[in-house]
Amino acid sequence: xGELAKLQDAFVAMLHTGSQELIHEIEDQxxxxxxxxxxxxxxxxxxxxxxxxxxxxxxxxxYLGDELFDLMLFQYIAHYPSQxxxxxxxxxxxxxxxxxxxxxxxxxxxxxxxxxxxxxxRAFDSADAARLSWPELQAIDxxxxxxxxxxxxxxxxxxxxxxxxxxxxxxxxxxxxxxxxDIDGSHYWLIAREVTLRTGFHPLAPLQWRCMQSIAQGMPFxxxxxxxxxxxxxxxxxxxxxxxxxxxxxxxxxxxxxxLLHGQSVSKALT
Amino acid sequence: MSVPYLGFGMGLRTCYFEQILTEQPAVDWFEIIxxxxxxxxxxxxxxxxxxxxxxxxxMHGVSMSIGSTDALxxxxxxxxxxxxxxxxxxxxxDHICFSALGEFNSHDLLPMPYTEEALDHLTQRISQxxxxxxRPMIFENVSSYLTYKQSHMTEWEFLTQLHKQxxxxxxxxxxxxxxxxxxxxxxxxxxxxxxxxxxxAQIHLAGHQDCESHIIDTHDQPVCxxxxxxxxxxxxxxxxxxxxxxxxxxxxxxxxxxxxxEQAKALTKAHWG
Numbered sequence: 001x002g003e004l005a006k007l008q009d010a011f012v013a014m015l016h017t018g019s020q021e022l023i024h025e026i027e028d029q030x031x032x033x034x035x036x037x038x039x040x041x042x043x044x045x046x047x048x049x050x051x052x053x054x055x056x057x058x059x060x061x062x063y064l065g066d067e068l069f070d071l072m073l074f075q076y077i078a079h080y081p082s083q084x085x086x087x088x089x090x091x092x093x094x095x096x097x098x099x100x101x102x103x104x105x106x107x108x109x110x111x112x113x114x115x116x117x118x119x120x121x122r123a124f125d126s127a128d129a130a131r132l133s134w135p136e137l138q139a140i141d142x143x144x145x146x147x148x149x150x151x152x153x154x155x156x157x158x159x160x161x162x163x164x165x166x167x168x169x170x171x172x173x174x175x176x177x178x179x180x181x182d183i184d185g186s187h188y189w190l191i192a193r194e195v196t197l198r199t200g201f202h203p204l205a206p207l208q209w210r211c212m213q214s215i216a217q218g219m220p221f222x223x224x225x226x227x228x229x230x231x232x233x234x235x236x237x238x239x240x241x242x243x244x245x246x247x248x249x250x251x252x253x254x255x256x257x258x259x260l261l262h263g264q265s266v267s268k269a270l271t
Numbered sequence: 272m273s274v275p276y277l278g279f280g281m282g283l284r285t286c287y288f289e290q291i292l293t294e295q296p297a298v299d300w301f302e303i304i305x306x307x308x309x310x311x312x313x314x315x316x317x318x319x320x321x322x323x324x325x326x327x328x329x330m331h332g333v334s335m336s337i338g339s340t341d342a343l344x345x346x347x348x349x350x351x352x353x354x355x356x357x358x359x360x361x362x363x364x365d366h367i368c369f370s371a372l373g374e375f376n377s378h379d380l381l382p383m384p385y386t387e388e389a390l391d392h393l394t395q396r397i398s399q400x401x402x403x404x405x406r407p408m409i410f411e412n413v414s415s416y417l418t419y420k421q422s423h424m425t426e427w428e429f430l431t432q433l434h435k436q437x438x439x440x441x442x443x444x445x446x447x448x449x450x451x452x453x454x455x456x457x458x459x460x461x462x463x464x465x466x467x468x469x470x471x472a473q474i475h476l477a478g479h480q481d482c483e484s485h486i487i488d489t490h491d492q493p494v495c496x497x498x499x500x501x502x503x504x505x506x507x508x509x510x511x512x513x514x515x516x517x518x519x520x521x522x523x524x525x526x527x528x529x530x531x532x533e534q535a536k537a538l539t540k541a542h543w544g
Contacts, residue, residue: 002340002388003384003386003388003421004340004383004384004386004388004389004392005340007384007419007421008339008340008369008372008381009372011369011372011377011381012372012373012375012377015375015377016375024420025419025420025421026417026418026419026420027417027418027419027420029418029455029456031484031485032416032454032484032485034417037416037417038417040416040417040485040487041377041379041381041416041417044379044487045377045378045379048378048379049378081374081375081376082375082376082377082378083374083375083376084376085306085334085336085344085347085371085376086306086309086334087378088310124313124314125310125311125312125313126311126312126313127311127312128311128312128313128316128317129312154311154312155312155313193313197313197314197317
């Protein structure tokens with residue numbers, strides 16, 4: 001290993017583990033000692049990473065309170081150094097860290113709030129795409145509707161909660177007291193970037209969730225209907241329910257395109 | 272490589288997006304942080320696509336880590352190349368430093384030692400990167416807080432040699448020169464005077480935090496009088512060079528940055544026109 005590689009190894013070790021090996025490579029220049037000069041880099045490293053987590057997980061910070069949030073930052077930075085060229089990715093392993101590491105792991109809602117905040121960030125940065133409109137759907141002959149496959153907007157993300165994590169996040173954002181963490185059954189959410197570029201989140205009832213999951217899996221509209229129709233007294237009621245989900249999705253901008261089974265993009269063909 | 276003179280520019284930051292579009296301020300060009308646009312879509316691209324219709328754009332990276340001794344990160348370079356194709360910038364820059372090693376990223380601009388080994392390493396890497404990107408790169412001098420014992424030349428001697436060996440041009444950050452001069456006790460003017468004038472393609476002006484015993488390069492303050500003075504004196508030795516105000520934190524109203532741009536123009540009006 002060359003001198004340059006050794007020097008860089010020592011620098012990284014100093015930042016990551018606090019190793020003192022690098023100090024032997026640094027000139028003492030008054031008024032600062034070599035140690036003080038290294039500490040400038042150590043402090044900058046920690047401040048920068050803390051700043052990213054404070055910004056990306058501000059509401060988790062409110063939930064935890066200053067003392068626990070500081071502990072979380074300290075432990076996460078020590079054990080999960082940044083592995084990506086972009087700081088944007090630094091917090092990606094935070095939900096897993098909170099799930100696995102005491103005392104945070106004793107409160108499942110913490111990992112869920114962190115995961116929700118990660119999803120908000122992903123939706124914010126997702127690719128742009130057109131938004132499907134009713135006129136585009138109405139232009140498709142009704143006989144072809146069973147064969148149509150809806151394409152989700154790239155910013156659409158799904159999130160299932162076993163705790164009142166989204167409700168707590170929302171309450172803290174509004175400076176209100178969060179609800180009890182425990183809930184009966186799971187809560188289902190769809191997160192997507194709205195037309196205004198604001199990231200929105202929408203609660204889904206279990207059957208709405210099932211429809212949207214079928215759409216996300218690329219099922220044709222007939223199978224999306226089939227996935228829920230058994231829950232209704234008659235087929236027409238089931239179909240109307242699915243049409244309702246479709247209307248909601250169009251209104252919210254959750255779909256970017258529609259294809260026909262084995263066919264071309266309908267919206268592109270129309271334009 | 273010769274880059275065109277664009278006039279007086281500014282770092283494009285999210286807090287000014289709306290105002291730039293609605294007010295179309297008298298800024299000649301904008302510099303974006305390359306990595307902020309390594310995303311597929313959303314707000315950054317929404318605004319950039321409109322702003323780049325009205326202003327020339329240059330790209331400035333902070334994560335290439337050109338000086339690292341590990342292998343070049345081609346995932347990063349691929350993202351950079353894709354972004355370059357999408358933005359179509361006037362030129363692309365990064366820093367003479369290392370920031371990542373193996374899987375560890377410091378997200379800082381860590382200084383290189385000023386040695387023959389480092390020169391040869393940078394020469395080889397700059398050539399590889401330019402070949403991959405199929406375009407020349409410009410590299411910025413970083414501010415530093417320490418001196419390596421193994422350095423056996425000054426920073427300006429190192430940059431001069433690097434220019435001779437690679438032909439690459441520099442984004443000269445005059446604030447960084449001032450910060451390093453104060454932190455290491457050398458003359459900022461001696462540094463500037465020694466640089467080959469034809470090597471300078473762009474100038475950054477920025478602010479810092481003065482801690483008395485040392486200075487931290489924070490880009491969160493107005494340009495200080497000493498840096499204005501260096502810029503004013505040094506610009507007399509140069510042909511007109513694209514110059515910009517770089518602000519990265521503690522953002523003031525846009526008008527404050529525009530006033531700084533006016534100051535830069537006023538200081539160079541007599542010799543740059």
